[in-house]
Amino acid sequence: MVSSRARVRVEAPCSTANLGPGFDVLGLALDAYRDIVEVSLEEGYGVSTAVKGPYAGELSEPPEGNAVTVIAEKALRECGFNGRVRIELVKGVPVGKGLGSSGASSAACALALNILLDLGWDEVKLIQLAMEGEYAASGSRHADNVSASLLGGLTLVGSYDPLEVVRLAPPEDLRFVVAFPWEVSSKRKTEALRAAAPRNITLDEHVSDLGCLAILIAGLVNSDPELIGKAMGKGVVEKARIPLVPGYFKVREAALKAGAYGVSISGAGPALIALTFEEAAEVAEAMKKAYIEQGFTPEVRVARPSCGARIIPEGGEEP
Template identity: 40%
Template structure:
């Protein structure tokens, strides 16, 4: 059934999960972004309001990931003759490494699909979300948009053709997430990555990815922790994040299974086995950062299995 107005929340995500660069990610309960779509008599897609971005996001409909993705969706299903107004409410930091652009894009796509009676499945929306990431970051990858759209933990097995696998989330797996208020642009962080690696390093990396996936399937928390090591990307990106190794020591000393960078940073996260431990680690890291003169946001979350959802306006 088609609707006149839809209000949608889409979650933040942690991409890579340390060793799974560009292929692994999971959805958080919070933070996230919200999008409101309304039908209008004026044909076309109109981006009428953005809040919470500090003026950083483009206001032109063709350049903003939300409205541009909605345009592509409408063209695909042959509904370019309708009119919609879009409001984007950013409730998570831009440039945080928590999939900010992915959350916005997914919220917009889920909203327009819901508004028009859900002609496509969530998985059918993935290619449009990836195109939105390309517009935002210059690189169309699915490690953020897949968990934001499908919920849970996802593995991008292949991009050509696109093949995304839902992985199980052990019941007692929680995340402690901290976003330090420092600037690490995604494009800059990606440009620092080596384009060639040694076979020895590659073997270590794919062994850890396989171990992490196996640990998720068997709910082997010790194996999950042992596998959360990155020899390819983290050593370079950690340079851009102040106090990274100090934060990791605090987390591991407090009982974390593993610790690493969320996406391209500067956010960091730890996997733990209880919400209480996650809260304790988040508080300890934020206190340490404050002592160094660095403000931060902290989040404690389970694995969000739902993904985007319609909410009351």
């Protein structure tokens, strides 16, 4: 039941979700940031967790409440493993910015445990496990971020019951600029942001969102930035959240003026994501400037669609 390997290291990319009309449905893995999870066997019983890396300090929960601990305890219970697993999480994805930070840790941890404990769980089962970590961290059982971080590329969550996730080839030639202010975190606000989503939607709004999502997927499938740009940032949930995202209007306007095809809130924000092609550097600069002008300290990165969670070979980079 246990792999011949005494330790397994997995890295998983950050992700953006929604892109506007794809609320709780669409995820896209990005190579802007990544988490690394190392799992290893130790003498004794249970799970021990250590967190390090540039954003370790941002995890306010004690390690016991961390997504990776929750996942490991659940996996151990479910497979009846009676030993002890040590987890080391290298937190490379900024926390609470809307970049699927807990989703990346969760996806990396789920895949690492699958290998270490020789669980033989399939993708759906691993997403379900990772969703438990996401739930522990965010209070919401959505699958868009964990699916993207696990499978890579563009992922569509077709249904939650039963869980149905499809991976589409990511548009390789597109670039995404991710930008957020360090001062703001949605970590404590995810629930507020989810609460801001309207409870009731009119048929017209519903059809409008269906149309935007159709255009968005068609654009992503065909790698057509103009089409994607027309749909990005639309949708009833995005609209309801805008007032809760600091700097939204000015940063968005700056990005569009600099040549971005579209801008949307990344996940639950506060990060914004802009779609670009060859003008990525100009868009990044414009977004940075717009944040500074509003008194924020911005973090801005140009990202490509990323592959999903993957094993770091022995002898590779240390966590």
